[in-house]
Amino acid sequence: MPETTELSPQYSPAAIESALYAEWLARGLFTPDPDSGGKPFVVVMPPPNVTDKLHTGHGLNATVQDVIVRFERMRGRDALWLPGTDHAGIATQNVVERLLTKEGTTRFDLGREAFVRRVEAFVAETGSTILVQLQAIGASCDWTRTAYTLSPALSRAVREVFVRLWEEGLIYRGHRVIHWCPRCLTSLSDEEAEHAERDGHLYHIRYPLADGSGHVTVATTRPETMLGDVAVAVNPADQEKQRFVGRMVTLPIAEIAIPIIADEGVELGFGTGFLKITPAHDPDDFEIGRRHGLPAPVILAPDATLGDASLEGKAGGRVPPELFGMDRFEARRVMVEQLKQLKLLEKIEPHRHAIRHCYRCDTIVEPRLSDQWFVKMKPFADDALRAHREGQVRFIPERRGDEFNQWLENIRDWNISRQLWWGHRIPVWYCDACRTSKAYREDPKACERCAGPLRQDEDVLDTWFSSWLWPFSTLGWPEQTADLARYYPTDVLVTAPEILFFWVARMIFAGMHFMGRMPFHTVYLHGTVRDTQHRKMSKSLGNGIDPLDVVRLYGADALRFTVTNGLAVGTDIILDPNDLEASFASGRNFANKLWNVGRLVLGHVEGMSADDRRLWTVDSRQSATNSTLSLADRWILSKLDRCVRETTEHLERFRLNDATGTPYHFLWDDFADWYLEAIKPRLYGEEEGGEVARAVAAHCFDTVLRLLHPVMPFITEALHRRLEGGADATIVTGPWPAPGGREDPVAEQHFAFVQATVDAVRAIRADANVKPNQAVAASIAVAEAWQRTALEAEHSMIARLARISSLDHAPSAGPGAHAVLPGGASLFVALGDAIDVGRECARLGEELARLEKQLAALDAKLANEKFLAKAPPEVVATEREKKASWTEKTSVLRAKLKSLGCA
RNA sequence: GGGCGAAUAGCUCAGCUGGUCCAGAGCGCCUGCCUUACACGCAGGAUGUCGGGGGUUCGAAUCCCUCUUCGCCCACCA
Numbered sequence A: 001m002p003e004t005t006e007l008s009p010q011y012s013p014a015a016i017e018s019a020l021y022a023e024w025l026a027r028g029l030f031t032p033d034p035d036s037g038g039k040p041f042v043v044v045m046p047p048p049n050v051t052d053k054l055h056t057g058h059g060l061n062a063t064v065q066d067v068i069v070r071f072e073r074m075r076g077r078d079a080l081w082l083p084g085t086d087h088a089g090i091a092t093q094n095v096v097e098r099l100l101t102k103e104g105t106t107r108f109d110l111g112r113e114a115f116v117r118r119v120e121a122f123v124a125e126t127g128s129t130i131l132v133q134l135q136a137i138g139a140s141c142d143w144t145r146t147a148y149t150l151s152p153a154l155s156r157a158v159r160e161v162f163v164r165l166w167e168e169g170l171i172y173r174g175h176r177v178i179h180w181c182p183r184c185l186t187s188l189s190d191e192e193a194e195h196a197e198r199d200g201h202l203y204h205i206r207y208p209l210a211d212g213s214g215h216v217t218v219a220t221t222r223p224e225t226m227l228g229d230v231a232v233a234v235n236p237a238d239q240e241k242q243r244f245v246g247r248m249v250t251l252p253i254a255e256i257a258i259p260i261i262a263d264e265g266v267e268l269g270f271g272t273g274f275l276k277i278t279p280a281h282d283p284d285d286f287e288i289g290r291r292h293g294l295p296a297p298v299i300l301a302p303d304a305t306l307g308d309a310s311l312e313g314k315a316g317g318r319v320p321p322e323l324f325g326m327d328r329f330e331a332r333r334v335m336v337e338q339l340k341q342l343k344l345l346e347k348i349e350p351h352r353h354a355i356r357h358c359y360r361c362d363t364i365v366e367p368r369l370s371d372q373w374f375v376k377m378k379p380f381a382d383d384a385l386r387a388h389r390e391g392q393v394r395f396i397p398e399r400r401g402d403e404f405n406q407w408l409e410n411i412r413d414w415n416i417s418r419q420l421w422w423g424h425r426i427p428v429w430y431c432d433a434c435r436t437s438k439a440y441r442e443d444p445k446a447c448e449r450c451a452g453p454l455r456q457d458e459d460v461l462d463t464w465f466s467s468w469l470w471p472f473s474t475l476g477w478p479e480q481t482a483d484l485a486r487y488y489p490t491d492v493l494v495t496a497p498e499i500l501f502f503w504v505a506r507m508i509f510a511g512m513h514f515m516g517r518m519p520f521h522t523v524y525l526h527g528t529v530r531d532t533q534h535r536k537m538s539k540s541l542g543n544g545i546d547p548l549d550v551v552r553l554y555g556a557d558a559l560r561f562t563v564t565n566g567l568a569v570g571t572d573i574i575l576d577p578n579d580l581e582a583s584f585a586s587g588r589n590f591a592n593k594l595w596n597v598g599r600l601v602l603g604h605v606e607g608m609s610a611d612d613r614r615l616w617t618v619d620s621r622q623s624a625t626n627s628t629l630s631l632a633d634r635w636i637l638s639k640l641d642r643c644v645r646e647t648t649e650h651l652e653r654f655r656l657n658d659a660t661g662t663p664y665h666f667l668w669d670d671f672a673d674w675y676l677e678a679i680k681p682r683l684y685g686e687e688e689g690g691e692v693a694r695a696v697a698a699h700c701f702d703t704v705l706r707l708l709h710p711v712m713p714f715i716t717e718a719l720h721r722r723l724e725g726g727a728d729a730t731i732v733t734g735p736w737p738a739p740g741g742r743e744d745p746v747a748e749q750h751f752a753f754v755q756a757t758v759d760a761v762r763a764i765r766a767d768a769n770v771k772p773n774q775a776v777a778a779s780i781a782v783a784e785a786w787q788r789t790a791l792e793a794e795h796s797m798i799a800r801l802a803r804i805s806s807l808d809h810a811p812s813a814g815p816g817a818h819a820v821l822p823g824g825a826s827l828f829v830a831l832g833d834a835i836d837v838g839r840e841c842a843r844l845g846e847e848l849a850r851l852e853k854q855l856a857a858l859d860a861k862l863a864n865e866k867f868l869a870k871a872p873p874e875v876v877a878t879e880r881e882k883k884a885s886w887t888e889k890t891s892v893l894r895a896k897l898k899s900l901g902c903a
Numbered sequence B: 001g002g003g004c005g006a007a008u009a010g011c012u013c014a015g016c017u018g019g020u021c022c023a024g025a026g027c028g029c030c031u032g033c034c035u036u037a038c039a040c041g042c043a044g045g046a047u048g049u050c051g052g053g054g055g056u057u058c059g060a061a062u063c064c065c066u067c068u069u070c071g072c073c074c075a076c077c078a
Helices: A017-026 A056-074 A089-102 A112-126 A129-136 A152-167 A223-228 A239-244 A283-291 A328-341 A378-389 A399-409 A482-487 A497-515 A547-554 A556-565 A580-605 A610-615 A631-652 A656-683 A690-708 A713-724 A745-767 A785-793 A795-799 A837-863 A865-870 A873-900
Strands: A040-044 A078-082 A171-181 A186-188 A193-208 A215-220 A231-234 A248-251 A256-262 A275-277 A345-358 A366-375 A394-396 A428-431 A436-439 A454-456 A492-495 A522-525 A777-781 A803-806 A816-820 A826-830
Touching: A017 A129, A017 A713, A040 A056, A040 A482, A040 A492, A056 A078, A056 A129, A056 A492, A056 A547, A056 A556, A056 A631, A056 A656, A089 A112, A129 A547, A152 A171, A152 A436, A152 A497, A171 A283, A186 A366, A193 A223, A193 A248, A193 A328, A215 A223, A215 A275, A223 A328, A231 A239, A231 A283, A275 A283, A328 A345, A378 A399, A378 A497, A394 A399, A399 A497, A492 A497, A497 A522, A547 A556, A547 A580, A556 A580, A556 A656, A556 A713, A580 A656, A580 A690, A580 A713, A610 A690, A631 A656, A631 A690, A631 A745, A631 A785, A656 A690, A656 A795, A690 A713, A745 A785, A745 A795, A745 A816, A745 A826, A785 A795, A795 A803, A816 A837, A816 A873, A837 A865, A837 A873
Parallel strands: A040 A078, A231 A256, A394 A522, A492 A522, A777 A803
Antiparallel strands: A171 A186, A171 A366, A193 A215, A193 A345, A231 A275, A248 A256, A428 A436, A428 A454, A777 A826, A816 A826
């Protein structure tokens, strides 16, 4: 910030933020320095999708990481926050396909190679959008290490991992029913097919017995799949149905005969007891079919239309011509109608059940029999469970660790192949001549055995198969790089709970397996950003908040403050997209407050040398004795020490709301509201001790700027530079404040007495409607010598509100208002004609009544022998002291009431 | 269906290891102030059966049980 610019009364973030960020980058402050002597502190950013634009979720996620990273950087750690993006197979392919649709073409028209080039061009153009946006909110990433899951380096890691797992026998080709998205035209992992409860129907359909002796009734939610039925099953324990086993039924519409079999997979008591078996389109049915050696005809095409051309001749005959090519839901409607005509539809029941949806396009997924590549998960899960049990990784909040365990215990093999074009192509080659297949680190030229031609697997890998390597692939693995040696394992992973299984768990798998060590010791899972109706913010609902709008309106610091301040461990954060001002006012207001405190302090200390500023406060305790420090000085330094200690503890425990709230309240409630007011006479030369006051104020301000820097990096840096008087100064690299051994309970007690006195005078003035410029006289009866000392020390605080006529007695005669002060002291404010005796009586009466009620409760407590016997002695002692003090207060109040002549 | 969490001021939430912070904050609201850093401010103020019921304890917003409501995670009853 140019020195010539006067600080305006209203903070304007836009004027400084982007310039400061550019300077930070130019000076390389976010790039770690292995020679710094600091122990590494590493955070890897959850890579946003290359197609992403910054939304509030990213904003929250990045803010949390930045707060933690900046804190550790200031503490002297060699901090590395490694950013990057994810190629996001399905999501990105979808985006580009939509573009092609607009252009009136398709990826199939383009062909695979051209399509991939097209996506690459798209990514090159827009892929770093979100990273640039992250800079606008102040993210202190080391951009020189920016990674990308589909870069050559990371692709190499992916390939190495695939081949190693292949060699270890942990990758296999499976023929089974997987989740298939008919819109994305790819298989999905179990995690990618999300459950959602929907109201559906249970269709009861009669299958006539082949011998014409009646029928059996099956119940299904997906009638269209009946064309793929190969049997009807009953539970072997179902006595009354045993007579059907071995007989044949005629499958309606397809008009083919299928057997009735017995299998324990049929749930007793559900539906009709007769289960239609569709091996190709239901995972359970597939297992049952296999047990009985039944065929598994596929009757749905990849796009979920009826009839699969690839199976024509085998399965095609099952699909009548009028249904062939019909969409699954249309077919359902038509077939239900046909069954009605045939009098084979017994009934339709409403039925609520969970349906799986594609996590990328929300289309209802179709279970589908196909060949896919799988990774065996059991060995990984066992290692992870053990490591978690041993405490090698902890989750915040803890309950997420329980979810983690639960998932591990029920883990199933991971389907890693996707029928897409965008991604890492599976490095498996087939030799049709030898009928062999093998995974290769380098592209092979020909079959090793027969030298015949090879063809590569057409599929690509699940996007998460590259991101699960993120904590070490980004550091150069499989090369044994210096980065890898120094910065692995990382420290803290910060992400949203939604991807605990997709990503976090699998990173733990990969880290344990390939590096032999947990990739991070702490997983901090923050809440979700929601609107006032507690709905997740999303593009489709249109209830999102653009963080950049907030930055433009109120500044990045205000955004970060608001988000952090509202972030209790394990809770969601609620913001109102329809009222940005209400949502972010607290952050904006606080930034403005900080700015103005800066204006006042800087106005008095700018130009003061750092040595002068530190002389009184930072050096040994002796350098600033109680005789040179005023009561207010000692009080604020005590408060400051506590603030430093607590803020540090909160950050260490990831209690971000408290880590923000603590310096907030210190700055506003203690420093601005009381200390600055207390020292104004000294600052303006009306009293002695200006130098000390300036030094203490500067020290407190400097310290609180540091404490706030992780949360509000821009404004704190701007003010810090002013304070240091140089543009080359920076707060980014610390140091982080340490407590100065100045916690001082006595000073706190004494100053609290002054505050109580000031509050009492203010309350009386306000209650009596005394105009601000109207003078009143007050007298105080102190009960102990230190109270007099305290009031004399900070007499100017009260002098502004009332002229003190005496510290020895508070007259009980004359028109005025009384108040009871702590420690047996009392206050009288003479109000002349302003006093309303009736009102004063009421006020004191209420106070007395309240006190008496409390006293009665306390008496009962102290009369309770069980309490005396069982409560800890110190608690009993405290209660006794309270009784003495309250009793005195009541007698004082009674005397006041009497003197006022109240009824 | 299984597991878990939460219910505190009009709104959004603190209240971490049961004993006054007579139950707190921010926003909003009411009153008075443009007091020489700040009206994005200052001072004063109102508002709560701490979801309902029961229990443990000398003592419960805080621990236990139960009911109600909301939320999260998991799930192959067609």
